[in-house]
Amino acid sequence: MVTDDRTALVEMRNVRVAFGGVHAVEDVSINLFPGEVVGLVGGNGAGKSTLMRVLSGARPADDGEIWIDGKRATINNPRQAKAYGIETIYQTLALADNIDAAGNVFLGRELTDRTGTLDDDAMEAATRAVMKRLNPNFKNFKVPVKSLSGGQRQSVAIARPVHFNARILIMDEPTAALGPAETAQVRDLIRQLKSEGIGIFLISHDIHDVFDLSDRISVMYHGKRVGTVNRDEVTADEVLGMIIMGQAAEETAEANAAAN
Amino acid sequence: MRAVNAILSAISAPVRSFLAATEIDTRLAGMIAALGVIWIGFNILSGGLFLSSRNLWNLSVQSSSIAIMATGMVLIIVSRNIDLSVGSLLGFLGYTMAMVQAMWIPTALGLGFNQPYTWIVAIAIGVTLGALIGGLQGFVIAYGGVPAFIVTLGGFLIWRGLIFWYAQGQTIAPMDSTYQLIGGGPAGSLGAELSWLVGILASLGIAYTVIMGGRRRKAYGFPVRPRWAVITVIAAGSIAALGAVWIANNYFWPPALATQYAQAHGITEPPGGLQISTGIAFPVLILIGVTLAMNYLATRRKFGRYVYSIGGNPDAAELGGINVRRTIVGTYAVMGILVAISGAVQTARLNAAVTNLGVQNELDVIAAAVIGGTSFSGGIGTITGAVLGAVVMQSLRSGMVLLRVDSPTQDIVVGIVLVAAVGLDAFARRRSSR
Numbered sequence: 001m002v003t004d005d006r007t008a009l010v011e012m013r014n015v016r017v018a019f020g021g022v023h024a025v026e027d028v029s030i031n032l033f034p035g036e037v038v039g040l041v042g043g044n045g046a047g048k049s050t051l052m053r054v055l056s057g058a059r060p061a062d063d064g065e066i067w068i069d070g071k072r073a074t075i076n077n078p079r080q081a082k083a084y085g086i087e088t089i090y091q092t093l094a095l096a097d098n099i100d101a102a103g104n105v106f107l108g109r110e111l112t113d114r115t116g117t118l119d120d121d122a123m124e125a126a127t128r129a130v131m132k133r134l135n136p137n138f139k140n141f142k143v144p145v146k147s148l149s150g151g152q153r154q155s156v157a158i159a160r161p162v163h164f165n166a167r168i169l170i171m172d173e174p175t176a177a178l179g180p181a182e183t184a185q186v187r188d189l190i191r192q193l194k195s196e197g198i199g200i201f202l203i204s205h206d207i208h209d210v211f212d213l214s215d216r217i218s219v220m221y222h223g224k225r226v227g228t229v230n231r232d233e234v235t236a237d238e239v240l241g242m243i244i245m246g247q248a249a250e251e252t253a254e255a256n257a258a259a260n
Numbered sequence: 261m262r263a264v265n266a267i268l269s270a271i272s273a274p275v276r277s278f279l280a281a282t283e284i285d286t287r288l289a290g291m292i293a294a295l296g297v298i299w300i301g302f303n304i305l306s307g308g309l310f311l312s313s314r315n316l317w318n319l320s321v322q323s324s325s326i327a328i329m330a331t332g333m334v335l336i337i338v339s340r341n342i343d344l345s346v347g348s349l350l351g352f353l354g355y356t357m358a359m360v361q362a363m364w365i366p367t368a369l370g371l372g373f374n375q376p377y378t379w380i381v382a383i384a385i386g387v388t389l390g391a392l393i394g395g396l397q398g399f400v401i402a403y404g405g406v407p408a409f410i411v412t413l414g415g416f417l418i419w420r421g422l423i424f425w426y427a428q429g430q431t432i433a434p435m436d437s438t439y440q441l442i443g444g445g446p447a448g449s450l451g452a453e454l455s456w457l458v459g460i461l462a463s464l465g466i467a468y469t470v471i472m473g474g475r476r477r478k479a480y481g482f483p484v485r486p487r488w489a490v491i492t493v494i495a496a497g498s499i500a501a502l503g504a505v506w507i508a509n510n511y512f513w514p515p516a517l518a519t520q521y522a523q524a525h526g527i528t529e530p531p532g533g534l535q536i537s538t539g540i541a542f543p544v545l546i547l548i549g550v551t552l553a554m555n556y557l558a559t560r561r562k563f564g565r566y567v568y569s570i571g572g573n574p575d576a577a578e579l580g581g582i583n584v585r586r587t588i589v590g591t592y593a594v595m596g597i598l599v600a601i602s603g604a605v606q607t608a609r610l611n612a613a614v615t616n617l618g619v620q621n622e623l624d625v626i627a628a629a630v631i632g633g634t635s636f637s638g639g640i641g642t643i644t645g646a647v648l649g650a651v652v653m654q655s656l657r658s659g660m661v662l663l664r665v666d667s668p669t670q671d672i673v674v675g676i677v678l679v680a681a682v683g684l685d686a687f688a689r690r691r692s693s694r
């Protein structure tokens with residue numbers, strides 16, 4: 001693993017998750033520093049989403065530790081993860097289709113007045129402010145998100161971590177449903193958030209996305225971490241080789257990393 | 261087909277832009293239109309009987325018991341569950357409240373009949389028990405993982421069965437004299453002056469809500485409805501409220517009762533008899549209160565937001581950090597409270613608890629919610645819609661009674677309307693989602 005003098009923002013140690021007999025994540029360790037993008041790649045079913053769901057509190061690990069800012073962290077549910085500043089854009093977006101944009105951005109963290117009444121106007125105002133930055137063309141604030149386009153829905157999902165000032169951002173296939181223009185927008189956003197010192201785990205099946213945006217790339221294969229490489233020290237083909245060949249590619253990649 | 265669609269959109273375009281400007285829910289507007297058609301149709305067929313004050317007043321009282329419960333069923337169906345137990349639970353809670361006032365307080369405790377506190381104690385016990393039993397069913401569903409259909413089917417059998425443990429099939433009567441007023445009737449109504457007061461307060465309330473809401477949105481710089489739309493909404497709401505009061509006040513006490521009243525108060529009856537306005541009946545007043553409270557709960561509280569988000573996407577709710585299970589328990593506890601309130605209305609109206617109390621109510625309540633636009637796929641449904649759904653159903657029944665249609669035929673018609681309403685709704689939704 002890459003060593004660094006700074007304290008890691010996130011360190012996941014020896015994480016293990018099994019679904020019945022399926023070892024979705026096996027003894028995986030991974031870390032992330034402030035202002036860094038770590039790309040997480042691997043074939044379908046490699047365990048990328050499951051690993052990240054452990055960090056976001058969606059599915060507690062069967063074994064392993066999570067350290068945040070150098071301290072042992074307890075994350076058993078999404079609420080606890082959010083308290084550590086961990087925000088997630090899920091592959092499925094996790095939107096309630098019947099609720100409008102502001103309702104989704106604030107889902108589970110609604111603003112209320114003194115009497116406990118929902119302050120829908122304040123939530124809409126905050127959502128409009130975030131959207132001005134993310135997607136200035138977004139106009140449909142009063143309709144259920146079901147009636148929005150794929151790109152607009154994605155904007156709503158992205159508005160959530162931006163509004164709540166994520167320190168640690170997990171993006172699971174954030175551009176999968178997007179056209180070229182919207183993909184470019186998301187890429188710009190990732191660069192901007194990174195420059196603000198946010199640490200980002202980026203899962204993507206698009207190796208070029210990952211190569212353009214990441215500082216380091218971790219490759220998973222059948223639930224195991226095959227290796228972690230510095231972006232500048234490998235070629236896309238080498239990473240592809242690791243993704244496809246798994247174990248076999250590990251030696252070459254880690255040898256590469258060690259040589260530098 | 262294409263021509264039909266073209267005509268449909270040509271007609272609906274101006275209607276839709278009107279509804280958009282006034283921010284009136286399209287589905288709700290459709291229901292009000294359908295209700296108008298039903299009322300006018302029955303009025304013509306019955307030779308003007310249907311839209312008489314007397315019939316409309318009765319309609320309001322007959323609708324309220326089912327409507328009160330339908331507001332709770334909305335939250336349960338919206339969160340992708342069901343409650344088949346409400347009819348039996350109503351019977352059980354109704355019996356409990358009847359026993360409290362007709363046996364336990366007066367005889368078992370020896371405190372005597374018609375004490376000033378009797379009615380409130382009976383209702384408090386019913387409501388508390390309703391919340392506990394509803395919450396228990398919700399607990400088994402949410403934490404026990406037993407499907408709602410099964411748990412409440414069990415409840416359907418259990419609560420009905422418990423009535424016989426209580427009363428061995430006997431009727432419990434009469435009810436406490438104050439408690440009886442909850443059921444409506446001439447004495448259990450507001451009378452002219454208080455009814456006007458309610459109508460005026462309702463109009464002011466509508467105006468206040470609409471204007472203040474608009475002002476707040478304007479302060480935030482959000483788009484607001486045009487002035488004419490604001491005026492239209494306030495005017496329509498006020499006319500509806502005051503019109504309803506006018507109708508209720510035009511229904512007079514039965515002559516015999518009025519004569520009795522005149523003699524008791526030493527009033528000489530004018531020729532043609534004393535005309536005493538009945539006004540808004542207490543069950544209707546309770547329904548209005550329940551509708552306001554449930555609307556607030558559903559749309560302006562976190563609890564309601566959670567219920568709708570669970571129905572829209574349970575995973576998203578869970579990932580948002582919402583306590584899904586606790587919320588589900590809450591929906592059933594609320595349902596139990598509403599069942600108790602309806603049970604009080606029904607036993608007070610009957611002035612008795614009878615063994616078939618609440619039989620088939622679960623079906624009427626579910627039908628009212630569904631006719632009112634609540635969708636079994638979850639996440640969709642409004643409190644106001646469910647109340648309108650109950651009124652639509654009761655209008656059909658009451659209209660058919662006026663036309664001397666027998667009860668089995670009434671069931672057939674209501675059944676057809678139920679299926680047709682859901683079919684039409686599904687059709688409209690497919691059209692709008694294209």
Ligand SMILES: Nc1ncnc2c1ncn2[C@@H]1O[C@H](COP(=O)(O)OP(=O)(O)O)[C@@H](O)[C@H]1O
Pocket residue numbers: 019022023024042043044045046047048049050051
């Ligand atoms: N909820 C679940 N129940 C059972 N198996 C699951 C579940 N989620 C993921 N898996 C399994 O875990 C493995 C890893 O899946 P996932 O983390 O989604 O992979 P990736 O995101 O890399 O495509 C797969 O074999 C998948 O079938």
Ligand SMILES: [Mg+2]
Pocket residue numbers: 048049050091172
């Ligand atoms: Mg995945």
